[in-house]
Amino acid sequence: MDRRKDGHENADKPIRDSCRMTTDIFFQIATPDEALARLFEHLPGVPGSERIGLDAALGRVTTAPLAAPEDSPSFARSAMDGYAVRAADTYGASEGLPAFLAVDGEVPMGAAATRPVQPGTAQLIHTGGMLPPQADAVVMVEYTQPVDETSVEVLRPAAPGQHVIQAGEDLAAGDPLLPAGHQLRAQDLGVLAALGITEIVAALRPLVGVLSSGDEVVPADATPAPGQVRDVNATTLSALARQAGADVRDFGVAPDVRSELERRTREALNTCDLVVISAGSSVSTRDMTAEVIGNLGTPGVLAHGIAVKPGKPTIVALADGKPVFGLPGNPVSAMVVFGLVVVPTIRRLLGTGSANEPPRRRARLARSLASQTGRIDFVPAALQLRDDELWATPVLGPSNLIATLVRASGLIRIPLDAGGLPEGAWVDVEPF
């Protein structure tokens, strides 16, 4: 018998567990980090790259460092509206004793400023305008006083370089811009555009094969017969995979027939970069899934069981260079484990680190929670702001109810070493 089935996780710890455990030769339980370390040790690099336009590049990942191809700005520009001057002409100027300058026209916007600023003169200039030759500073319009059409008083001295953005001051040609493995944000695209980079090389989106199994499971568009249920996981996990930056191919629902499960798994493995099998809910299906995964290729199963609740009956494997995951059939468990081990693997295949800053938030616990040391507990919770403080209310009940999924808006994470937590305690939550 196998104690790793999901249903048990909600029950009291069975009394005869310890003696059963020793009979299970595949039982290589690991923390999620250990399982990933074993996987990443053998994992080849990014599957490939492609050249894409900026309009398709949001969220994509760079494969090489990018540097500024040119100076930005490429010419000295004014940072203010005012007058381009020779700073020396303004020395000692004050409200009481202004400097008097002849206004020698206006710097055109969007064109080269070619006319030098002669001693004792100023040229009207707008923010972003090109600094004319021999000007070395800009006086803000607020510190000037027009005398007439052709002259102006300057009320404060300007230091050389004042209110001027020098050529290359923002970015100089060759300046590092973005590292390899960087996930492109809106503003990164804007900066690339500013530098004339309209195409970039990005890591290919890994192709994730999603396969469900279980005699009792039918696809979402089928009408279940008595004793059958529609597949939840193919839809949830596909959406999570796309959200993490992957493309997805759906391999349907395999029945509990070993040859058929094996055929579909190999088909998925041949065409995809990563395969996720969500096992049926019965132990026999999960045992079969474990055996099929174990025979796919080397090195094979790296972790069978992870120290997480819910989600313990998880298989992490590598088959001839491709990651294969066996996830619990329970929809909540499958989702938790997908976030813990599959998403970091997708990010690894994209060549980007697991996020330096996980999307965790701090919240206060709306009721006390029991927990067990030695495993990470995830508790679905509804998150609410009360007086500007975030509170997490555990959504209790069996974790195999799909209603839990819509009622919760995050997961409370209780670390490996924590026992229970009292009401009002601050906890880490991962919103979803």
Add this chain to the structure above:
Amino acid sequence: MDRRKDGHENADKPIRDSCRMTTDIFFQIATPDEALARLFEHLPGVPGSERIGLDAALGRVTTAPLAAPEDSPSFARSAMDGYAVRAADTYGASEGLPAFLAVDGEVPMGAAATRPVQPGTAQLIHTGGMLPPQADAVVMVEYTQPVDETSVEVLRPAAPGQHVIQAGEDLAAGDPLLPAGHQLRAQDLGVLAALGITEIVAALRPLVGVLSSGDEVVPADATPAPGQVRDVNATTLSALARQAGADVRDFGVAPDVRSELERRTREALNTCDLVVISAGSSVSTRDMTAEVIGNLGTPGVLAHGIAVKPGKPTIVALADGKPVFGLPGNPVSAMVVFGLVVVPTIRRLLGTGSANEPPRRRARLARSLASQTGRIDFVPAALQLRDDELWATPVLGPSNLIATLVRASGLIRIPLDAGGLPEGAWVDVEPF
């Protein structure tokens, strides 16, 4: 002269501001919330809806509440691996005095369980299996002891309903599932799939027209002549709009010719649901943009200037039912204001509230910051985890440098009423 230009925001407060301000009849400064309240008061509802498949529904927004169309599960299921029994047959059972039951075969997975459980018998059942007629409980396999091929000892009593998920216990037909205006998450799609809902009606993605202006600005794919710079904002703002759930049409760069700016703005307004104009950096361009926006339709300009730094020279308008925004040309300012006023408007057009829980995080300030009461200050910052605490290091320097955009990974938000903040203070940050 107009003091609302971006460049000034980085300078000391000019000495003669107060007398200039009263001369500006358009100066209707508002907080971002006030500006949005004025806009939303007049804004028509969601532009439209469409029927889409679940595989395209991630992140889309419901337009009507959804209820469960059927019971889930549609039959009583076992939540455990074990034996389907009549609970009464196990009363009083213990390790010392087990209940003895005849094993009457196995419940098939994925098929109707039609054979009743007779008194004194049990049927082997798997997690997810259909409860056979006349069984009312499941005994976990761990609390049983096989006697021989055809009989089993039960070591603990089972209560009626134990380890059984009743029909409709998860969701009953008619149970509310998702409200209108709900942005669909991965798990929502899974639950819809489980209930056989493979298509939903979603709010149309609003079409956002993006227009840049300024004689000095050229598109990203052009080679700038001396005095010209490439457009940053069209790319940044388009990506932010897509991220917020909109589609985007790019209307290029309008020169500082009023008729041309007006023609392009009207073209954008005719074809789009919302228009964003990022003005050139010079005051004359911004003044022209303000006039063009003011003449587009009624009620016209609702706020001219918002109490935010950077981003003060912002125009919020409604022209015959369509929101129009004039954003500062400064890329950092444009990005800040887009998040503050345009993103909430896009969400409003999608029919979904501004997020109940903004994606803010708490971080500690790595150096002290000056601020001014009466406006919201946003300071670009690099966010880093140190010993599990998030620290925000302000990226200083002129906010019109594009390098700021790539060096920062979030914005520190300093509220309206806060003065300066000391090093180590806890602040709200909005990661990006």
